[in-house]
Amino acid sequence: MGGYTLYGAEVSYFTGKARAYLDWRGVAYKEETATEQVYRDIILPNVGWPVIPVMKMPDETIVQDTADIMAEVERREAKAPPAWPEAPLQRFVSELLHLYGDEWLVIPAMHYRWTYNEDWAYAEFGALSAPALSPAEQYEIGRKNGARFKGALPVLGVSDATIPGIETSYEAFLADFSKHLEAHPYLLGGRPSLADFAFYGPLYAHLYRDPASGKLMKRLAPKVADWVERMQAGGKDGDGKLLDGDDIPETLKPILARQMREQWPALVQTSALFEGWAAQAEPGARVPRALGDITIEIEGRRGPAKARSFPLWRLQAALDAYDAMDADTRARADALLERIGGEALKTVRLPARLKRENCQLVLA
Ligand SMILES: N[C@@H](CCC(=O)N[C@@H](CS)C(=O)NCC(=O)O)C(=O)O
Known part of the structure; x- marks a missing residue:
């Protein structure tokens, strides 16, 4: 083997x-x-x-x-400790932050890459695709391959209308995450878990490694850059434990509240479009990557975006974690949801279930 x-x-x-x-x-x-x-x-x-x-x-x-x-x-x-926290409230919060890291931080990550690092990105895309060619040839290939990714900006909702909001929001996120890192080495305590891996995607590949974005991160949020570097080194520097008692760090609440303000309304609109699509579809049908058009709002800036279906899959995992809780945990989860403006998650459910089949998202 x-x-x-x-x-x-x-x-x-x-x-x-x-x-x-x-x-x-x-x-x-x-x-x-x-x-x-x-x-x-x-x-x-x-x-x-x-x-x-x-x-x-x-x-x-x-x-x-x-x-x-x-x-x-x-x-x-089957190694310990597990990547998915075992304590039920920490697991739920991990899935929420998983959804945020994968499907919302992609907005600043892509905006900063393609607005401030475009030429660099073309050279990188070319070099990885055709390592044997000359830099000039690689750049041309990179332009071609990169166009597909740059083309995702309007899909994500990055436009002149939303860019000022995206930048304000990202800088505020960096400030909130920096404050958290003053108190805890990782998102849920003394070791990385699911949410850290999800945050690392955007915060390393785009927002740290792309040169102009990395400069900004190191200037505004050296603690976040330090977290990126500690993650890169394997995340072994903490005490190896998540917070005791299934606790959720106080300093995560502003980040979760931002998620509820910005990402939740986009998910609700997407879910409504999914309902219309699912009503006409058979079980096993492949879910289209985009279900229609929505409006996103970030720090008071509104603009169009596509209703990407994949975030609903991550949302389903978070809602499943909520629905699996016993009454005591649910009471703690509800108190947290009230604090972060996420009361709707107590009752709003997807109109139909999703599953994965052959690397595709399908109607269950
Ligand atoms: N949900 C997928 C997302 C993977 C993904 O979007 N990968 C990007 C590169 S980082 C890609 O290849 N995108 C091509 C596309 O979306 O068409 C995962 O977690 O693996």
Whole structure:
């Protein structure tokens, strides 16, 4: 049997997330750059669409989606402590922050990359796709490949109307996260867990590593840059434990409150469009990547975005964690939700369930 192989890229958000998890988990794996050849020979035939990261398991099974990769490695390795916190309120909060890191911090990550690091990104994209070519040839390839990613900006809701709000929000997020890091080395205490891996995707691959963005982070939030570096080193510097008593750090509440203000309304609009789509679809039908148009609002700036369906999948995981709680935990969760402006999560549910099949999101 072979070992684990992670196909991805240093510039890639979700490869960063998977890598941080694997390094913390301490499993032996190799990382291979997703060149054009890797897309052609491994990713497209097994996954069906061009996406990274993709993980080959020791038995050659191919897994896509970082949550599935992590869950599969957790299952195979059965190591302690687990990446998903066991305490029920911490698990729920982890899934909320997972949803935020994966599906909302992508907005500042992509905005800063393509507004302030565009040429650099083209060179990087070209170098990883065609490592043997000259820098000029790589730049041309990078422009072509990068166009697909830059093209995601309007889908995410990055526009002239929203950019000032995105920047205000990101800077405030950095301030809130810095305050948290003064009190705790990681999001839920003395070791990384699910939410840290999800935050690392944007905060490393784009917002730390892209040169102009990294400069901004180091200037405004050196503690966050330090967290990135500690995560990069495997996240082993804390006391190895999450907070006792299923506690949620006080300093996470401003971050969660921001998520409720900004991301929740987008999810509610997306869920309403999903309802219309699901009413016409059969179980097993592939959910379209976008379900229509929504309006997002960030720090008072409103603008159009696409109703991306994938965030509903992460939301379902968070709601499932809430619904699995016993009465005492639920009372603590409800008090937290009231504090962060998230009361709606007590009762609002997705109109239909989702599941994953063959690396795709489908109607359950
Ligand atoms: N939910 C997926 C997202 C993966 C993803 O969006 N990867 C990006 C690179 S960081 C990509 O390849 N995107 C191509 C696309 O969305 O078309 C995961 O967690 O693995």
